[in-house]
Amino acid sequence: MTEPQRELSVGEQVNMRVIPAERVRRWMRASAAWLSLQEPERLFPALTQSFIEVLPEIRAAILWLVRASSLQPVAQAGLTMPAALTEQWLKIKLRPGEGVAGLAWQRETTVQQHGEHGYRELQGLAPPHVQAIFQAMSDLLPRSLTVTATPLRAGHVLVGVLELIGCDAKALDVEPDDLDMIASIVAAAIRNAQLYDEIRRSNQRLKAFDAVVTSISTAADLPDLVQSVLTVVLELTPARSGALLIFDPAQECLQLSAWRNLDRAVLSSFDQVPVDTSPCAEVVRYGQPAFRPLLIERGEEALLAAGMVEAAYLPLLAGGTVTGVLALFGEVNLNRSLDKDMLMPICNQVGFAIANVRLYEDSQRERRKLHTVVESxxxxxxxxxxxxxxxxxxxxxxxxxxxxxxxxxxxxxxxxxxxxxxxxxxxxxxxxxxxxxxxxxxxxxxxxxxxxxxxxxxxxxxxxxxxxxxxxxxxxxxxxxxxxxITANQKVQRAKDEFLAVAAHELRSPLAAVRSYADLLLRREQQREGDARDLHGLTILTQQVSHMLRLVDNLLDVSRLDAGQFDLQYQTVNLVTLAQQVIDQQRPSAGNRELLLETEAPELWISCDAVRIRQVLTNLLNNALKYSPAGSVVSVRVRSASLPANNAPAALISVSDQGPGIPASEQERVFQRYYRSPGRRGEGLGLGLYLSREIVQLHGGQIWIESREGQGSTFMVLLPSERPQG
The missing domain is CATH 3.30.450.20 (PAS domain)
Structure with a gap:
């Protein structure tokens, strides 16, 4: 029966003999050699070999390191294992309490086991596949042996366990204190090598990152960019060949943009392949890397035929969006040897570079389109x-x-x-x-x-x-x-204005005479009992002549404005009375529309040209009646206000209708000369609102419109109460 696991007693420690001076010198030389080795790949084999050389009773030495919450072997000396067994042995992961090394890790103290029934029985509880590996290793060792496992602690950090296998059942010929001291030196050397390796890897990653950034910054376009990046990545990894695939979201496929050391048979399985049928579909869909063996069922038989064994597919990400895939191919252990911490930041940088190049190319295309449109x-x-x-x-x-x-x-x-x-x-x-x-x-x-x-x-x-x-x-x-x-149009406009001014001047006198005689005939017809049709005809004649005379007067006013001869005759006027007079004058032409006057007080006195302000109110009322539906209400409001510039007293007049409203795009243009809103009914030359604006501005006031389509319009007139200076 195998003796139970136990720690060395104090009595046993006292009875152990002192290490000879020659052995001490050997330990000192070995310790100096350990501390001088910074690379883990050189230090770990040297550590295990040193124990075999210094301690003749040791048959084999195994170094275990704590990695990712498990104990994993990294080096051994004294055992000549076949390559297949070595590969299986390097994959062992022990939990606390499994095997002698796991027990030393769990207890954090030196543990010894003696036995005559092989290495496997001495290892205690372990998973079946690990027990099988231990059994194969026991075939390489004598039946009777001693196993000593010592935890390696650097300060408060447990870095690993050193397992020593003796060739007989005797205890290890080393004092416990000396073994603890040696273990501390070993742990310090391991920790030093680990820190050195981290710094070395960080430097390598920085250099790799710098190389990729340099290739990105010097690339002329997207094909040049991806080819340069792929060349740099292959130089930094053990991969034999690789490809860079660009994801086309519009076509839902991958496009082969760059490749190295791949023949046409392999390339055909990647170029223009739908994402769902590509070997790296999950990488594009989920944005996570895939490290796996090559599989025939994934369409990778051409790669297998070319001698490749493993593949690494890494997403090229730009802010969580996959822009492409970096595919690396190689032999056995490719994925173990890849520095994933180095590759992922590089892939992210490349992903952003591809996105930026695409964005730049898209912006350039849009810029060219815009330039073509603007230039045309x-x-x-x-x-x-x-x-x-x-x-x-x-x-x-x-x-x-x-x-x-x-x-x-x-x-x-x-x-x-x-x-x-x-x-x-x-x-x-x-x-x-x-x-x-x-x-x-x-x-x-x-x-x-x-x-x-x-x-x-x-x-x-x-x-x-x-x-x-x-x-x-x-x-x-x-x-x-x-x-x-609009120089040509303006010349035509001027000629038209001059013609209209002359025509209006020549027409006004005969029209005035016609209106006077029509008014006389209408009054006579109203005094005698004649045919109603004659009375109706004379009424229409009088209205039309008055309308023509108003148009002519508007044309003459425009010509006076252009000539700078539009003079104002100021007087003090009760604006409420003036507004009521205009409403009474417009009632005959209102039909069944209702005209309302709303005021705050019966009197609101201002200094203005009463004739011209009456003309403004008449134009606004005529305009409101023109576009108001039958049965609607047209309201005029008069109230006191103040000027926004200096808070001087003013009067505010608003004329509101319930018509179709005026679109925002036309509201500023309605005050232009001769402007007629498209599609709107009504007669006139388009001068009423233009003249109203000019008259109000000559008074030092403001006129504007508030309207929404389908909700009517309101014309606002703000007039100062006192005559403006100058």
């Missing part, structure tokens, strides 16, 4: 950032501004053509009225007509449309401006 636009297009630097200008804009080249990030302040702008009357614009200034301020405008005097003295008229560029946070990131040459 007949109108000039200008874009700037929030700091007023030019970011885009097409050829049409350069021609309109007489600029040979408008380069990227050119400050707008350095383009005098954008600042030497005047209104249509030739007056210089203030900086706040310049198109880019308005757009960067947040304004959106359409057909903003301005004039520029060219160096030869000629005039060029330009129409600007602009809007701010708003980001997701609602901040102005820049502005976009379009401009077109």
């Amino acid at each position: 636009i007949a109108e000039g297009v200008l874009l700037c950032d929030r700091h007023g630097r030019l970011t885009l200008a097409n050829q049409a804009a350069q021609e309109l501004l007489d600029e040979a080249v408008l380069s990227f990030e050119t400050p707008l302040a350095s383009i005098p053509e954008l600042y030497d702008l005047r209104d249509l009357d030739g007056n210089p614009l203030t900086p706040d009225d310049l198109p880019f200034t308005r757009a960067l301020r947040g304004d959106t405008f359409y057909d903003y007509r301005l004039m520029r005097r060219k160096p030869d003295g000629s005039e060029r008229f330009l129409s600007f449309t602009g809007a701010p560029a708003i980001n997701e946070q609602g901040e102005v990131e820049g502005a976009v401006i379009t401009l077109r040459d």
Whole structure:
């Protein structure tokens, strides 16, 4: 029977003889040699060999290290094991209490066992497959032997166990204190080698990472990038061959982008293969690496035929998104020898590089498309950032501004053509009225007509449309401006205005006479009892003549505005009474629509041109009645207010209807000269709102519109109570 496991007693320790001086010298030389070896692959075999050389009673020495919560063998001396047995032995993983080494690990003290029934019986509890390995090892040892297992502790860290196998049943001829001292030296040497190995591996990883980053930064395009990366990775790993596959999410397939040491038969199993049928489907689907033997059922028979045994498939990740797969192929133990801690960061870096190259290529394609579209636009297009630097200008804009080249990030302040702008009357614009200034301020405008005097003295008229560029946070990131040459149109417009002014002047006198005579005939017909049809006809005649006369008066007012001869005759007026008079005047033309006047008080006195303000109210009411449905209500509200600039007293007039409303894109244009909203019914020349705006602004007031489609419109007029100075 095998003797039970026990620790050395104090009496046994006292009775052991002292180590001879020669052996002490050997230990000192061995210890110095251990501490001088920094590489684990050199230190571990040297440690085990030293114990055999120094202790003649030792037949074999085995070094176990603590790795990932298990005890694993790393080196041995004294046992001549076949290659197959060595491979199985290196895969052993002991838990605490399994075998002599596991018992020493569990107790953290030296443990000895004596026996005559082979190595397997001395190892205690262990899994069946480990027992089988121990049995094969016992066949290489004498029947009678002693096993001593000593824990190796570096400070408070248990790094492993040293197992010594004696050739007879006698105890180990070493003092316990001396054995503990030797174990401490061994543990220190192991810990030193482990730290050195960690530093060496870290340096290797940094160099590898630097090599990959260098290859990425020097690559000209995506094919060059993946080929350079694959070359560097294969130089850093024991893999014989490899490939780099790019994932195409649109086609759900992998594309072979780079390869090394692979023939065409192998390449065909990877190129343009759907993800679901590829050998690395799980890597693409789950973004996790796969280290496994090559399998025929996974379509890897061509690799097996080429002499490959194992494969490593690593995902190329960019923020959790798989952009491709790095495939490495090699012989037995490829995956054991791969430095996975080095490869995964490299793969992540490559994944981001591929994503960035794709993003750059996509952005370049979109930029080329945008450039083609912008250059094909007949109108000039200008874009700037929030700091007023030019970011885009097409050829049409350069021609309109007489600029040979408008380069990227050119400050707008350095383009005098954008600042030497005047209104249509030739007056210089203030900086706040310049198109880019308005757009960067947040304004959106359409057909903003301005004039520029060219160096030869000629005039060029330009129409600007602009809007701010708003980001997701609602901040102005820049502005976009379009401009077109309307010089020919403006000349036609001027000629038309001049013609209309002359025509209106010539028509007004005969029309006034016709209206006077029509009014006379209407009064006479109303005084006698005649045919009702004659009365109706004269009424229509009078209304139409009055309407024609109003149109002519509007044309004359426009010509007076253009000539600067539009004078205001100020007087103190009760605005409530004036509004009521206008409503009473419009009731006959209101039909079944209801006209309402809402006021805060019976009197609201302001200084204004009563005739012109009556004209404004008439235009607004006519406009509201035009677009209001039958049976609806048109309301006029008059109340006191204050000017936003200086809080001076003012009057606010609002005219509201229940019509179809005005789209936001048209609200600013309704005040333009001759503008008629598309698809809207009603008669007129499109001058009523234009004249209303000019009259209100001449009074120092403001006019604007508040409207939503399908919810009616409200025109607001703000007039100062006192006559503005100047």
